[in-house]
Amino acid sequence: MKKKSILLFLSILSIFLSLSPTIAKAEESIDFTVKPQITGSQIGDNNSYFNLRTSSEKKEELPIKITNYANKTSEYIVSVNSATTNMNGIVDYSQPSVKSIESKQQFSDLVEKREQTISIASGEEKVIYIALTAPKNSFDGVILGGITIAKKQDDKDDSKKMIKNEFQYAIAVQLSENDQDITPNLQGGPVQLTQINKRNAVQMLVKNPQPKVMKQVEGTFTITKKGQKTAIVQEKRNGMSFAPNSEFSLFTMLNDKFKSGEYTYTIKLVNAEGTWTFSEDFSIDQKEANTLNKKSVDEAPEHSSWLYIIVIMGIVILILLLILGYTLWKFQQVKKEQ
Template sequence: MKKRFWQLVLLMSVFFGNLGLIAHAENLNYSVSAELPKNQITDSVSYFDLKVTPGQTQDLTIRIKNSDSQAHTYIVSPNRAMTNDNGVIDYSQAKAKSDASLKFDIKSALSPKQTVKVPAKTTKKVTIKLTVPKKDFSGIALGGINVIQEKNTDSSKKSSGTTIENQYAYVIGLQIREKAKIDVKPNMKLLQVKAQQINYRNYVTAQLENTEPVIMHGLKVKSYVTKVGSSKKLLTTDKENMAMAPNSNFNFALGDGKKPLQAGKYTLHLTATSDKGKYKWNFTKNFTISQDKAKSLNKTSVEKTKSYFWWFVGLGVLIVILLGLVIWLLIKNRRQNNDQ
């Protein structure tokens, strides 16, 4: 039996004012909420926004409400916030690699993953321990408490064939800082440019890094690729309404993934702005796509597969024409015999 599990984190806002999550689905039979403590900075939000001091320890409490008629087990995972390749802050990735610029990892300050069983029609409190490092940290540390219902293995064994299971998760955002006012400014670096394959489509990707402990809001990127020494734009990609988690990076993809890669020497031209244009960065970087790299990626791209599809379509049309011709000849021959 083959299975794919898609964890859908619903309605998660990446912006400062709305880190809390309420997931909705017709068949969702549980909910999660946070008990906001006294050191909460903003009381009007549903996520943890805490002012802390060096060396402080604190128990954070969330409530899991099981509305179903049977008991369920839930997996509670405190995670570090990261930026996915769509330019969205993601709190659900437990195994995400930390960025090299990260000095204080909030995940290391939280108690590890735990499983919690909640009886039917019951609300249960779950405690996550926060231990703030003794050394001061600047800006904010951003993470989230991810809650997902454990799969029912008994029902899974009864199914057969290839199935797709959608798993809905709740995330309670967690933001901690030592100062109520954040005085850190975002900063972007371009780490590398390369050709790579994403979901069997070929792109040129620019790895962008937010090197500072602050959220980068309202990120807009305008980019294009030329041959080295040329002004002709070969690829152009603009995107807005993105965000980056503190001390994180992501791969910004250029192109639509529909064209085969061509070997050669190229130049990336990229401009990024954030916070309604308050911050701006300009990058120009040369990169090379080798013959071997282009050949390897083009061979496994989905567009290559599509070419076979149209070949089969053409073959099918030819077979239909030949069958039609045979039928026409048979009918013609029968009419000639009848005339004789």
């Protein structure tokens, strides 16, 4: 009977464990490629993007080869946008409505078509051409934009997916007329409270008003109580880049609830061309803190689903052990009576 009880316990335990979830990483294969076909206007040695030396109203046809490796005909959306900078401090070519600041020249205004859809049969390749006309007025520095190519999603496939994962290629296009050196001049702006993915954060508006790409920027982000030097939060980021003539917000996560009080947010940005430090005071009143905290996951301690699973498994195992112990004790009692 003892052996039967142990076997029964192990059987129940194995069944329970087999029902616990497994972690799987779903990877969809990238079934198309994109490659710029370099033209005679290209300068520099990097052929992964278009770096064009242009002149007043010069016309260009930018060829891009798209190859479809899927087992069916696919459609691709080709979009042209001016470059901007996202909140992570990375140059972004995917925002269609963004306008460059302090610049009369918008890259997206220089192209004939801002968006088009093309169809490519399975296993075939096609070269598309982006018609571009350089600005009439001469300019120093660079004008930066990008061409993004994304596979058009099948509506039927999308309805079966709770989360839509879309892969897209982005090809930068940089225009210049000369090698005139541009002096960098980053500027800091106002501070705001915000939430990113339901987490409390503080952000500052930053501007790069010059027609120059800021590269390899290191940033130190610090929040202190106003008038104090001890950091409440501090983080560092490396490898940031800022698009020319762009404004953007750089943020710092609090990892905590907003608390009323007077604070100072300081951002220090450094690269090979200079150092820029911006400090702005900001205040949090109790009403605003309460409103934002109610929407934030920082309001309450986090409990992952795995924690609940472990607790439940522990309880079940404990119950099974108690059942087994009682069964063995009962068996011993019956054996003594005999």
